[in-house]
Amino acid sequence: MELNDLYRDVILDHNRRPRNFGNLDSADASVEGFNPLCGDRLTLRLKLHDDTISDIRFEGQGCAISTASASLMTEAVKGKSREEALALFERVHQLLTDDAAPEPSELGKLAALSGVREYPARVKCASLCWHTLASALKAADLKSLAAVSTE
């Protein structure tokens, strides 16, 4: 099987059966993301335990790439620290936008998103969930700061 076929199968599978899809009760942050270029919408909710993303879920409607990307992202960042998750965001962003970027083997299944590079109009579809994640981590941060200041 060619690598491109493998990548396509990963995207199709995660679009058909998105992981971590649904609501999340008592989340520490809930952030909505919207990609006007394609119409993709998602709501990302996460829980932080100390500095670790202990749970994360998404809901919404979008194209196959945005759904698959969000599914792959939630799988990849669950159990990771905030810093690790943001570092992963940087590497994925490079994978999506930089033709010269080697396909980093440590990205695992996320490497399947590298095919999107050929379609610049779809990069926003794949990166929407990551930008939303960065906002959610910031929102969770502000919430915990607010909690500290009212103690």
Ligand code: ZN
């Ligand atoms: Zn899209």
